[in-house]
Amino acid sequence: MQNIVFGIVTGSTLAVATIGFAMVYRTENFLNIAHAQMMALGGFIGVVLVDSYGWNIFAAGAVTVVSVGALGVVVAAVFFRPVRHLGGTVLLFTSIGVSLMLYAVIIALFSTQARFYPVGFGGRYEIAGVNVLTADLVIVGLAFASIIALQVFLNGTGLGRAVRATASNGELARVRGVPVGRVSNTIWFISSAFGAMAGVMIGVLSSVNAEIGWHHILTVLAAAVLGGLRSISGVIVAGLLLGIVMDVSVLYIPSAYRPVVAFGVLVAVLVLRPEGLLAVQRRKEAAVT
Amino acid sequence: MTNPVFWVGVLTLALIYGSLAMVLNVESGWGGMWDLGVAGLLASGAYCYIILGIDDPDLGTRFVPGLPMWLAWPLAAAFTGLVALAIALPSLRLRREYFLITTLAFAEIIRQIAVIQADLTRGTTGFSSLDRPFDTLVEPRDYNYVLLGIVAFAALVVYLITRRIGTSAYGRTLRAARDNEALALALGKRVNRMRIKTFVVAGVLIGAIAPLYLFYIRAITPQLFAPGITFTIWTALVIGGIGSIRGGLVGAVVLIVFTEAVGLIEVDPQYINILVSIEPFLVGLLLVLVLRFRPDGLISERNAFGTRAGRRARRVPA
Amino acid sequence: MELVLDGVRKVFGGVVAVADVSAVIPQDQVTALIGPNGAGKTTLFNAVTGFDPPDQGTITFGGRRINGLPPWRVAELGLIRTFQTPVGFTTLTVRESMLAAATPWFMETPRGAFGLGPGFGRKGRKLERDAEIRTGEIAAELGLEDLLDVRTDELSAGDRKLLEFARQLMAQPKMLLLDEPAAAVAPANIGRLSQLVRRLCDERGLGSLIIDHNLSFLMQIADEVHVLDQGVLIASGPPEAIAADPEVMRVYLGEQAAEGAGP
Ligand SMILES: Nc1ncnc2c1ncn2[C@@H]1O[C@H](COP(=O)(O)OP(=O)(O)OP(=O)(O)O)[C@@H](O)[C@H]1O
Ligand SMILES: [Mg+2]
Numbered sequence: 001m002q003n004i005v006f007g008i009v010t011g012s013t014l015a016v017a018t019i020g021f022a023m024v025y026r027t028e029n030f031l032n033i034a035h036a037q038m039m040a041l042g043g044f045i046g047v048v049l050v051d052s053y054g055w056n057i058f059a060a061g062a063v064t065v066v067s068v069g070a071l072g073v074v075v076a077a078v079f080f081r082p083v084r085h086l087g088g089t090v091l092l093f094t095s096i097g098v099s100l101m102l103y104a105v106i107i108a109l110f111s112t113q114a115r116f117y118p119v120g121f122g123g124r125y126e127i128a129g130v131n132v133l134t135a136d137l138v139i140v141g142l143a144f145a146s147i148i149a150l151q152v153f154l155n156g157t158g159l160g161r162a163v164r165a166t167a168s169n170g171e172l173a174r175v176r177g178v179p180v181g182r183v184s185n186t187i188w189f190i191s192s193a194f195g196a197m198a199g200v201m202i203g204v205l206s207s208v209n210a211e212i213g214w215h216h217i218l219t220v221l222a223a224a225v226l227g228g229l230r231s232i233s234g235v236i237v238a239g240l241l242l243g244i245v246m247d248v249s250v251l252y253i254p255s256a257y258r259p260v261v262a263f264g265v266l267v268a269v270l271v272l273r274p275e276g277l278l279a280v281q282r283r284k285e286a287a288v289t
Numbered sequence: 290m291t292n293p294v295f296w297v298g299v300l301t302l303a304l305i306y307g308s309l310a311m312v313l314n315v316e317s318g319w320g321g322m323w324d325l326g327v328a329g330l331l332a333s334g335a336y337c338y339i340i341l342g343i344d345d346p347d348l349g350t351r352f353v354p355g356l357p358m359w360l361a362w363p364l365a366a367a368f369t370g371l372v373a374l375a376i377a378l379p380s381l382r383l384r385r386e387y388f389l390i391t392t393l394a395f396a397e398i399i400r401q402i403a404v405i406q407a408d409l410t411r412g413t414t415g416f417s418s419l420d421r422p423f424d425t426l427v428e429p430r431d432y433n434y435v436l437l438g439i440v441a442f443a444a445l446v447v448y449l450i451t452r453r454i455g456t457s458a459y460g461r462t463l464r465a466a467r468d469n470e471a472l473a474l475a476l477g478k479r480v481n482r483m484r485i486k487t488f489v490v491a492g493v494l495i496g497a498i499a500p501l502y503l504f505y506i507r508a509i510t511p512q513l514f515a516p517g518i519t520f521t522i523w524t525a526l527v528i529g530g531i532g533s534i535r536g537g538l539v540g541a542v543v544l545i546v547f548t549e550a551v552g553l554i555e556v557d558p559q560y561i562n563i564l565v566s567i568e569p570f571l572v573g574l575l576l577v578l579v580l581r582f583r584p585d586g587l588i589s590e591r592n593a594f595g596t597r598a599g600r601r602a603r604r605v606p607a
Numbered sequence: 608m609e610l611v612l613d614g615v616r617k618v619f620g621g622v623v624a625v626a627d628v629s630a631v632i633p634q635d636q637v638t639a640l641i642g643p644n645g646a647g648k649t650t651l652f653n654a655v656t657g658f659d660p661p662d663q664g665t666i667t668f669g670g671r672r673i674n675g676l677p678p679w680r681v682a683e684l685g686l687i688r689t690f691q692t693p694v695g696f697t698t699l700t701v702r703e704s705m706l707a708a709a710t711p712w713f714m715e716t717p718r719g720a721f722g723l724g725p726g727f728g729r730k731g732r733k734l735e736r737d738a739e740i741r742t743g744e745i746a747a748e749l750g751l752e753d754l755l756d757v758r759t760d761e762l763s764a765g766d767r768k769l770l771e772f773a774r775q776l777m778a779q780p781k782m783l784l785l786d787e788p789a790a791a792v793a794p795a796n797i798g799r800l801s802q803l804v805r806r807l808c809d810e811r812g813l814g815s816l817i818i819d820h821n822l823s824f825l826m827q828i829a830d831e832v833h834v835l836d837q838g839v840l841i842a843s844g845p846p847e848a849i850a851a852d853p854e855v856m857r858v859y860l861g862e863q864a865a866e867g868a869g870p
Contacts, residue, residue: 100573104566111562256405263394271379457720458710465696465707476708477682490717
């Protein structure tokens with residue numbers, strides 16, 4: 001039971017981390033490896049504001065999320081948009097290049113030392129024999145609040161609907177006169193902002209170091225793929241499930257194997273579930289035309 | 290700049306990466322299998338080689354096989370081929386992006402196993418001070434030249450092997466199936482079987498190169514096989530030109546010379562972080578710039594395969 | 608030897624693309640398969656060649672059941688198809704594409720690349736030389752001889768269509784399934800194409816099953832015509848009889864006339 005709670009907390013951060021990744025995949029059609037470096041950057045900016053400048057964690061979090069979101073828009077404009085016409089593979093490798101550059105910037109600015117958020121939130125509750133920290137509650141609460149806010153934005157505003165239209169059929173949206181540039185900027189902002197938020201959350205739960213981007217890209221990929229890459233609700237469910245599976249697996253196998261479990265689940269699901277059929281589907285499409 | 294030993298080391302590393310990139314080109318450039326799991330295969334070969342060679346019970350590992358180098362080396366290559374087969378069988382059923390993620394995940398699983406199975410691999414402690422071929426014949430300080438010679442020979446062999454593959458009917462059909470899988474099937478090509486074989490061949494070659502990497506590094510820990518090394522090899526291949534025969538080698542030399550030269554800059558220790566960050570930054574920048582301004586790489590597949598007439602031909606309006 | 612369809616049915620989410628089609632297609636004659644757009648012709652090809660197995664019915668070739676076999680196995684048995692959209696092996700030259708089609712599987716292995724295995728030595732070299740000679744011959748017959756070193760993605764649509772045919776011919780089929788081979792091909796080359804199809808059949812007994820919308824091309828070369836409409840085989844017979852069939856006129860020719868100049 002305790003581990004399920006851990007799992008829900010891990011899973012919420014994972015869901016937040018993955019949403020942004022999946023949004024970019026849906027609209028820009030490539031796996032943005034640099035997303036995880038945005039998480040790391042968010043984690044570091046937050047910890048510097050809180051630890052070095054003594055900011056309140058929520059203020060620091062908000063500033064971090066907005067500034068990394070803006071950075072995401074700039075990075076997309078400078079690096080990704082110019083090679084967009086070259087297709088998903090070039091974009092993917094460009095994102096690896098951008099990852100390496102962001103990683104370098106992180107080391108240069110923040111060094112390779114691990115850093116900790118000096119925030120406690122104090123409280124600890126016992127609910128039905130399970131320990132729950134206030135920090136856990138705040139994180140899960142924030143994760144869900146932001147996901148709901150995103151849904152409200154996507155469904156309730158004109159710009160949000162334009163984003164959704166672009167996600168479901170980019171060509172059609174373009175023809176219908178959706179403001180392509182603004183929509184793209186919005187998507188990059190949201191994606192990077194969610195990444196940064198996940199980075200802060202991970203930092204609060206454990207610590208931040210220069211490597212966390214590389215460590216988390218795989219779990220993010222795993223959650224995104226398990227969620228079907230294209231649906232936001234799928235990603236949320238997959239993130240939560242993966243978090244729970246990882247934390248519960250600790251009860252049965254050595255905890256050192258925790259990351260292996262995530263990748264094992266990923267590989268198993270990929271191989272066993274209909275994605276295998278996707279290959280066949282594509283072959284059919286090729287044959288039919 | 291004047292220290293030849295430094296440049297010998299740089300060249301050695303460049304040739305090792307170049308060999309790996311040429312092998313990667315066979316499976317990814319020609320075979321169309323976007324493999325992000327090179328690090329996993331490299332780790333399999335390296336650990337297999339090391340473990341088979343353990344002859345000191347004091348290291349505290351469970352097995353002390355103590356095999357000689359000339360036996361451990363081919364066995365490591367064969368073992369890596371088996372690992373590649375185990376990865377290929379499930380992964381090759383998947384579409385491009387999913388294949389890519391699965392291979393990355395397999396590589397991470399292999400690395401984590403290396404961390405966890407400390408009774409075999411000594412976990413994060415790893416091994417250091419390995420025996421190296423011919424190291425009793427020369428003074429230790431001259432050994433760098435010997436290693437460069439060995440690695441250059443290996444790179445030449447890898448180049449000849451991959452060139453032979455590229456120019457053979459086998460390579461041609463690999464490229465054909467990459468371009469249009471349905472069409473290859475309609476011509477009776479056993480596409481999947483051919484790709485599995487190719488993946489295994491790449492595994493064997495990577496496993497055979499792995500000990501060279503160890504001779505250069507002289508120590509082994511799981512951290513060596515983080516995804517970063519896969520990305521570096523990919524970067525070398527992309528810079529050189531995916532699909533061309535020599536691209537991987539050229540790209541690796543450009544990349545490694547470029548980044549290692551930075552190590553020559555003398556800086557105040559307080560700026561050490563900046564120095565450490567320059568290498569990944571340059572690798573990333575180079576990758577981004579090449580993709581933007583020369584997406585086919587320095588040597589394009591067209592130049593490697595197109596005949597003179599093909600190279601001259603301009604796009605005919607449809 | 609013949610290709611036999613028995614009650615072949617294919618449904619796509621409620622749309623019956625091919626409805627219980629039964630037909631016997633002799634291997635040594637030219638058979639045409641016509642029908643309006645969306646009639647299910649390509650779907651039938653996909654069912655026969657293993658790309659999209661039928662939901663019901665059996666397909667045999669030379670008495671051997673082939674539905675359920677993977678596409679490469681069907682091809683190995685001698686049924687070689689072309690594709691309606693001639694994408695081809697985009698980065699290979701015309702020559703490379705044709706040679707690749709002619710290469711036997713045992714030379715396309717890592718071992719084979721080093722001259723080991725069954726393709727070793729004289730035998731392998733002879734196979735290669737023969738393939739090169741045939742490449743030159745077939746290319747010349749179709750007017751592709753000047754384009755042998757041009758990459759597929761740099762060919763015009765018409766030349767790509769001709770390559771589609773030339774390349775599949777290199778695979779030494781027992782029977783060809785051609786999906787709209789004359790579409791986008793220049794009129795002069797259509798003449799060469801029909802001559803070659805006819806000659807292959809008469810001289811070497813290599814028959815074909817041809818889908819096309821160009822009826823004058825088909826009526827010239829076909830021994831027998833099958834008409835498909837909304838998945839149903841509505842008429843079969845010699846070209847003259849089909850041309851005179853009022854039902855066919857209604858569903859096919861009539862629609863074409865109404866549309867104007869055809870597809
Ligand atoms: N993979 C598929 N999924 C869903 N429907 C399909 C698929 N393939 C074909 N169809 C449908 O089946 C019907 C028959 O299509 P098919 O491509 O066989 O027609 P066709 O006779 O080849 O037409 P054309 O002359 O235009 O090539 C069409 O209604 C088409 O929309
Ligand atoms: Mg069709």
